[in-house]
Amino acid sequence: MKHPYGRCNNCGERLYEHIEGGYQCPNCRTRYPPDELENGSR
Ligand SMILES: [Zn+2]
Numbered sequence: 459m460k461h462p463y464g465r466c467n468n469c470g471e472r473l474y475e476h477i478e479g480g481y482q483c484p485n486c487r488t489r490y491p492p493d494e495l496e497n498g499s500r
Pocket residue numbers: 466467468469470471483484485486487488
């Protein structure tokens with residue numbers, strides 16, 4: 459885990475970089491692929 463990125467759509471927790479790529483919510487463990495974040499955020 460490194461710097462936070464955005465927020466989780468489910469619980470609002472901050473997302474952290476996942477070791478396998480993309481991001482993950484440390485609270486509910488929802489995974490977010492990097493493609494999905496870059497295309498859909500905002
Ligand atoms: Zn969450």
